[in-house]
Amino acid sequence: MVKGIDCSTPLTASTAAKIAKQGYEFAARYLVPSSYAWKRLTAAEANAITVAGMQLISVFETTANRPVGGATAGTEDGKAALNEAQTIGQPTGSAIYFAVDYDAQPKDFAAIEQYLKAAAEQIPGYAAGVYGSYSVIEEMFKRKACDVFWQTYAWSYGKKSEHANVFQYKNNVMVAGVAVDLNESYGGEGWWNTKEEEEPTMSQEDAEKIIRFLSAAWFAATTKEDKAEFNRLADEVRKAAGVPTKS
Known part of the structure; x- marks a missing residue:
């Protein structure tokens, strides 16, 4: 509500x-x-x-x-x-x-x-x-x-x-x-705003390549803080490509 x-x-x-x-x-x-x-x-x-x-x-x-x-x-x-x-x-x-x-x-x-x-x-x-x-x-x-x-x-x-x-x-x-x-x-009310949909600034193909490198770095990381940072960076890449984030 x-x-x-x-x-x-x-x-x-x-x-x-x-x-x-x-x-x-x-x-x-x-x-x-x-x-x-x-x-x-x-x-x-x-x-x-x-x-x-x-x-x-x-x-x-x-x-x-x-x-x-x-x-x-x-x-x-x-x-x-x-x-x-x-x-x-x-x-x-x-x-x-x-x-x-x-x-x-x-x-x-x-x-x-x-x-x-x-x-x-x-x-x-x-x-x-x-x-x-x-x-x-x-x-x-x-x-x-x-x-x-x-x-x-x-x-x-x-x-x-x-x-x-x-x-x-x-x-x-x-x-x-x-x-x-x-x-x-309660939902489904059909509301709206004036924000324009942002166009992706990166291709999904490039995003996937970068995320593979970040994934390798995530597995090599030894602290929770480092792993969390690699997750954050991967989500930023996904946003740039218009791909749903994992978090």
Whole structure:
């Protein structure tokens, strides 16, 4: 389980660092058009959050009950979310959550399902997720409307879905001078950061040759310290070649 926050206030490098220092490992922020600039995640902010050592979770929300607009609204919002994700450099393979931020009733579930499925069609390469109450999470999981699930305690009446990748358990808490909601995640949440994948600086063939020499030195070593150092050097060579380390 990992602790994190979500907030509508854009984070600066300073506030992101202060939040991370308090033990929070991810920040969920709004992936919305420029008309919602007051809460919009930008590339600069995404980088500041990454530099602070936190992961990002992207959520799309314009109005609380937008998903009752069904497939038409989902198509529009999916296109908008894709544009924002590409603009800020969110990598494919991560998730975009779409918020159902009200006490949705069973009569709304069909429209919400249509909304989510339509939005998902517009974000190729990204996992589609839903934020909502216990009943929304349970029903959308059953209907296979999306891939990942973020439950809020609100309107959940003390129930917690076993399908939740993220769980929001408290609202409006001040952390580092910012009003945030508190969350915990359980894996598979589709978070991301702005770090670029580093290209290997050494071929695997050369790495294997060097490691053979280091292996011979390891067997010749007479102290634990020397053996540990040869292991460390071998792992550094593996990293340079993009090969998984042994330690």
